[in-house]
Amino acid sequence: MSRYADPRRCPDCAAAITTDDQSCPSCSLPLRGPLAGELYVTLAHADQVLTELRASVQASVQASEQASVQASAPLPAPALVPYATTKTPGTAPLRPRAPRSTGLSGASVPQLLLGLGALCLLVAALVFLAVTWSVMGVGGRTATLVVFTAVAGTVTALVARKGLRGATEALGLVTLGLVGLDVAGADNSGWFGDLATPSFLVVLGAVLAVSATAACLAVRATASRAFTGGEGVIGLAWFLVTLGVMDGSGSSAAGTLLATLLTAAGTAAAHRLGLLVATLVVAVVTALAWLSLLMAGVEAVLEELTVGHVWGDLAAWPLLAAGLLVTALALLPRWPLAVRGAGLSVGGAVLAFVVVCPALDDGTTPATLAVLAALAVALTVLGLVPLRWSVAAALTAGLGTVWAAMQTLVLGGSALDRVTTALASGGPLDGRFPAAEAVGGAQPWLLVPDLGLTVVAVLVARRLLGSTFPVLAGVEVAALAAAAATAALYPVPVWTVVAGLLVAGVLLLVADDLVPATVALAAGTVVATYADGLLAVALATVLLSSAVLHLRDRDGIVAEVAGLVTATSLAASVWVWGDLLDRPGEWVAVVGVVVVALLALVRRSAAVESGAALGVVGLSLAGLSAAPLDQASSWLAVYLTLAGAATCTEALLRPDRRWLGWAGGLLLAAASWVRLADVGVSEPEPYTLPAALALLVVGLVALRRRGGGDTVRLLGPGLGLALVPSLLWVLDDPATLRSLLLGLACLGLVLAGLRLQWTAPLVFGAAVGAAVVLRSAAPYVGDAVPRWATIGAAGVLLVALGITWEQRVREARGLLGYVRQLR
Incomplete structure (x- = not known):
């Protein structure tokens, strides 16, 4: 089977x-x-x-x-x-997928109905009271409200005992809503005296809080087990109490503190009674009250940022109270550790702000020093104190790090702008940066402590997170950047910055710190473009350093990169020294191409060759830009000739670089083409025949060495390059001597192919010769053959192709059916 x-x-x-x-x-x-x-x-x-x-x-x-x-x-x-x-x-048997339900679930329907019903009951009660309130007396009003509330409470108790959770939620909310209406009615009837709106909000919130808490505890003892809507009403009640207390005190800090303490007590009570939803909602209300207290303290402090006002006049007491209150969360052992840690961290940040704020109005520099001092203390605490308590400094450290990092970016951007301005204008060897000035009120020397403390913050965070990612190179680069940028912010000589970067790069290179050494040398070379003398010294330093590194590490990526840099820096050095000696740029480029080519021939390395190629391209472009416009094509031919000769020499000297001979030949051919175009030659043969002859010679040599082979692959490129460009000219104008010579050449190729039994000359000669014959006969054939004959021939050809296609499709289908029967 x-x-x-x-x-x-x-x-x-x-x-x-x-x-x-x-x-x-x-x-x-x-x-x-x-x-x-x-x-x-x-x-x-x-x-x-x-x-x-x-x-x-x-x-x-x-x-x-x-x-x-x-x-x-x-x-x-x-x-x-x-x-x-x-x-x-293994693949399980395919089963039909159940269609996705798009309607309401069975459990959501009664919830929707109960919610709509409860809303209707509350609206009906409000409408009824609004209509009959003025008709009924005090007794009638009282009786009506009490009856409504009692009936709703009784029905809620009955459905709760039966375990109807949805009905309990809906009717319980109706009952609590009626309780609120009872309180509003009592106030309207004057039972509470002449209460102001804030006092009424406090009474209403207190009654609702007590009633909702009692309802939640009562429902917990029934089969329904929970009254989530009632817990939400508890949070709403405490919100009303908070509004009443704050509004009654004129939004003073004392009233806000009292509201915060009351809601905090409500949160603790809800948590102790096991009302989770109520705990969360009241905690949110407490957080809002605490934020109001914090804003009141900030507003009081910002009236006058002095030590006498902040500390002497006790303007910061709301901030101190807010900080102590949120810090007290750390003393609650049953609360989640994340909440306790967050409270401790926020409290520490608030207290740190109280200490620092008197210095924030004394200017940018004193304010920065105060913030950096707080940041240093916070980082010390994070680094030395156990994590359980050091979390108190986390937010302070984070905010301080943001301040330091932002100021580092501002000062660093100013230093970069001064450097780019100086480089754009250039100057003498002893030139200086512009005069120093404060950046946004901050002194330039602040860049060092700003960046230093930012780096320390990163290191502390790395230790706390347990990361093992190497950062030593980053620290060294940051130190170099801080020193160089700070120096650039003062009117120091440019050469001092260049010398400092180059010396640091060499020392780091000796210490085998390659990444910061590379950054230092590269930055020094960029700044050295301010003056040609500085650039020559910088390039010489880079050339010697990369050459030593390339010779020391003969293998690996380091040696490859060093070899690449050595060749490119040598090319740049030749150009700079030629500029210093006031030599013509086009001749300096010639010398540079020769020198770089000799380096590539002497030092046999792929990286050096790549660097030499880049150097030759750069020198050639620089030489062309320096040459007179009417001589640019001649110098381009010179550069192409030198590059092609060097490339071919490399291919001849190294057996593993034979393939470079093709690139060298292409460069030499391009040089000849540029020169021919420069002297006004427009015919294709002078451009194509030399390269075609070279390709044919290479192909014939390969055929002789191998004793045979594929002539299309070996001779095809040369024959195509020799025949096709001339054929294009013949197709455009067949009545020329070129057409006769091309036809004779094709005839000779056909005869040679038949004599030697070679495919390439026979195919190329026959194809190109046929094209020449057809193009020569086209005017006469077009006049002799009627147009209907051409159209008819095309129709016959298309019909034949269609019949053949349909027959092949039928045969393929028959074969497929036969194969299926075999299975």
Whole structure:
């Protein structure tokens, strides 16, 4: 019985395979990899499905064999699958996917109805009271409100005992709403005397808080177990109390503090009673009250940022109170550790602001020093105190780091702007940066402590997070940047900055700190572009350093990069020294190309060759920009010739660089083309025939050495380059001497191909010659042959192609059906 998943047969051509084959010996189908494994699992699943289908047919015919057929296991997979490299789980039988429900669930319908019903009851009660309030007396009003509330409370108790959670939520909210209406009615009837609005809000909130808490505790003892809506009403009640207290005190700091303390007590009470939702809601109200207290303290402090006002007049007491209150969260052992830590951190930041704020109005520099002092203390606490308590300094350290980092960016941006301005204008060897001035009121020397403390903050955070990512190179680069930028902010000589960066780069290179050394040398070279003398010294330093590094580390990426830098810096040095000696730029470029080419020939390294190539390109472009405009093409030909000669020499001297000969030949050909264009040659043959002859010589030599070979591959490029450009000119104007000569050349190639039995000259000669003959005969054929004959011939050709296509499709379908029958 046939199988689809047969490890001894190719799944495509059914040829015999073994477990060691990487691909099919017959059709080259890959037998290993994820796709091959997926194909095998799919075929094995097809075998399993086929087995089950056969079993179902046998069960319907032979009932006695049903048990054995159902007990038969699917075909086992072989022990070694030749083209399955990853374990793929088995494929389960396909089952119809259940349609996604788009309507309301069964549980949401009663909730929706109950919510709408409760809303309707409250609206009806309000409308009824609004209509009858003026008609009824005090007694009638009281009786009506009490009856409504009692009925709602009784029904709520009944449904709660029956465990109807949705009804309990809806009717409980109605009851609490009626309680609020009772309080409003009592106030309207004058039972509370002449209460002001803040006092009424406090009374209303207190009554609702007590009633909702009692309702939640009562429902907890029933089958409904919880009254979530009532817990939300508790939070609303405490919000009303907070508004009343704050509004009654004229939004003073004392009233805000009292409201914060009351809501904090309400939060603690809800937490102690186990009302989770109420605890969260009242905690949010407490946070809002605390923020109001904090804002009141900030407003009081900002009236006059002096020590006498902040500390002497006790203007900061709301801030102190806010800080102590939020810090007190750390003393609650049952609260989550994250909440306690956050409270301790926020409290520490508030207290730090109280200490620092008197200095914030004395100018940018004193304010920065105060913030940096607080940041230093916070970082010390984070670094030395255990994490459980050092979290108190986390927010302070974060805010201080943001201040220091922002000021570092401002001062660094100013230093960069001064450097770019100086480099754009240039100057003498002893030139200086512009006069120093404060940046936004901050002194330039603040850049060092700003950046230093920012780096320390990063290191402390790295230690607290347990990271092992190396940061030494980053610290060294930051130190270099701080020193160089600070110096650039003062009117110091430019050469001092260049010398400092170059010396630091060399020292770091000796210490084998390659990344900061590279940054220092690169920055020094960029700043040295201020004057040619500085640039020459900087390039010489880079050249010597990279050469030593390249010779010291002969292998690896370091040696490769050093070799690349050596070649490019040598090219740049030649150009700079030529400029210093006031030599013509086009001739300096020639000398530079020769020197760099000699370096590439002497030092056989791929990196040096790449650097030499970049140097030659740069020198050539610089030489062209310096050359007179009417001589630019001539100098371009010179540079291309030198580059091509150097490239071909490299290919001849090194057997592993033979392929460079093609690039060198292309460069030499380009040089000749530029020169021909410069003298006004417009015919194609002078451009193409020399290169074509070179290609043909190379192909003939290869044929002779190999004793034969594919002439199309070896001679085709040369023949195509020799014939096709001339053919394009002949197609445009066939009545020329070029057409005759090209036809004779094609005839000679055909005869040579027949004589030597070479395919390339025969094919190229016949094809190009036929094109020449047809183009020469086209005017006469066009006049002799009617247009209808051409159209008719095209129609016959299209019909024949259509018939052939349809026949091939039918044959392919028949073959496919035959193959399916074989399975």
